[in-house]
Amino acid sequence: xxxxRALPALGLFRELFHGRHINKGTKWHPNDCTDxxxxxxxxxxxxxxxxxxxxxxxxxxxxxxxxxxTQVFRHLHEAVDAIEKRLAQGCTPGSDHQGxxxxxxxxxx
Numbered sequence: 456x457x458x459x460r461a462l463p464a465l466g467l468f469r470e471l472f473h474g475r476h477i478n479k480g481t482k483w484h485p486n487d488c489t490d491x492x493x494x495x496x497x498x499x500x501x502x503x504x505x506x507x508x509x510x511x512x513x514x515x516x517x518x519x520x521x522x523x524x525t526q527v528f529r530h531l532h533e534a535v536d537a538i539e540k541r542l543a544q545g546c547t548p549g550s551d552h553q554g555x556x557x558x559x560x561x562x563x564x
Contacts, residue, residue: 463499463523470517471495471510484509498525502541503534 459466471491475481490506494514498504505528506514515527528534 463521464496465499466521467495467499467514467517467523468492470520471513474513474516482509498523498527501525503528503538505529505531505534 459469468491471494475483475487475491487510490510494504494506494510495517498514498518502524503526504514508529511527511529518525518527526534526537528537
């Protein structure tokens with residue numbers, strides 16, 4: 456593998472760590488590395504992720520840089536709205552809505 460970004464969770468962990476490390480204004484908390492491991496795993500393989508404010512921007516930026524279709528939210532109600540919208544469009548969990556594969560239309564079998 457020539458590019459670590461091609462591995463969903465590991466590529467996102469690298470982006471999270473890099474983004475937080477180069478920002479001199481970042482204040483590190485004792486559990487930040489643990490949060491980064493679990494959030495990068497979630498965002499690497501899930502359609503929707505909800506996280507705390509201090510991780511959201513770094514995670515969303517990393518998701519964009521590695522071209523993942525994951526949507527990152529700060530509030531649970533925002534994620535619920537996005538999930539309901541995706542389901543109303545006839546998309547099933549795991550369908551790559553932003554990655555080019557079309558979701559089934561509502562009511563399709």
